[in-house]
Amino acid sequence: MNMEVNKIFAAILTAGIVGMLCWFISHEVYEKEPLEKNAYEIAGVPSGGESGAAPAAAEKAEPIDVSKGDVALGAKISSVCASCHSLGKGEPAKIGPNLFGVVGGPHAHMEGYAYSDAMKAHASEKWTEAALNEFLWNPQKTIPGTKMTFMGLKKPEERAAIIHWLETQK
Ligand code: HEC
Structure with missing residues (x-):
């Protein structure tokens, strides 16, 4: 079964x-x-073209408590991210950069990866839990011009879950 x-x-x-x-x-x-x-x-x-016609939704991501994120759910969600991202330590980039150790690291953290200018402009900022919460909620809105063409995780519990899971990958 x-x-x-x-x-x-x-x-x-x-x-x-x-x-x-x-x-x-x-x-x-x-x-x-x-x-x-x-x-x-x-x-x-x-x-983002036609997809810009989304219904008038929230302007910002709801705050989340990452420590309460469901790690098992996060592991499931990571398989979606894995279609564009490698997740294991030292693995080469796919369409997107490797995500190992991204939480707490700088934006555009992977050396040698061809980030968008939009992402590079944030290189002095850290991927705090709050920053990841905003970005994963709506990548295009949070960092206009990012080449992460992913519609985002609208459910707060899903964002808490994936961020918590990423933190466990040490
Ligand atoms: C359709 C492909 C795709 C999917 C699916 C996707 N990403 Fe991305 N992601 C990208 C690309 C491409 C970039 C590089 C963005 C840029 O340079 O603007 C990126 C960038 C990122 C970054 C910034 C990395 C850094 O070094 O600053 C994070 C964090 C991230 N993605 C997390 C996720 C997570 C978590 C998921 C799953 C929920 C996910 N992504 C799903 C393509 C994708």
Whole structure:
């Protein structure tokens, strides 16, 4: 029975990864057209295009208590992050940078990774729990121009869970 559950989970995950990769590749191609990008910026339309039509939601992430985050739930959520991020110590970057030890470290913490200018501009700031809470809630809104094309974790308990899990990876 457990095997069946695993199979289903694996199938869903694979579909998700393939979908994300396709989307990401098209996004990368699109991003490399400077003219298009400028036109967007001048028009004041946030890059992210059609998805910008989200319903008028909260302006900021609700505060969370990371120490109460469910580490087991965090481990599950980490498989979503793992489609773009390596998570183990010393592992090479994927589409996104390695995340080992990111909590408490500086923004743009991975040496040699080609961060967006938007992320590099924050390099003097630390990834505190509060900063991660905001970023993971809505990456594009918190750091406009970031190349982390992830819609964010809207549920406070999910953000607390993943941040707590990241902290346990020592
Ligand atoms: C679709 C791919 C994708 C997914 C899914 C994704 N990320 Fe990212 N992430 C990126 C990219 C690309 C960057 C680099 C951002 C930049 O340079 O602007 C990034 C950057 C980050 C950073 C900043 C790292 C640093 O060194 O400053 C953190 C923290 C982060 N991601 C956490 C997460 C977590 C936690 C998850 C899962 C909940 C997640 N990401 C899911 C692509 C992704």
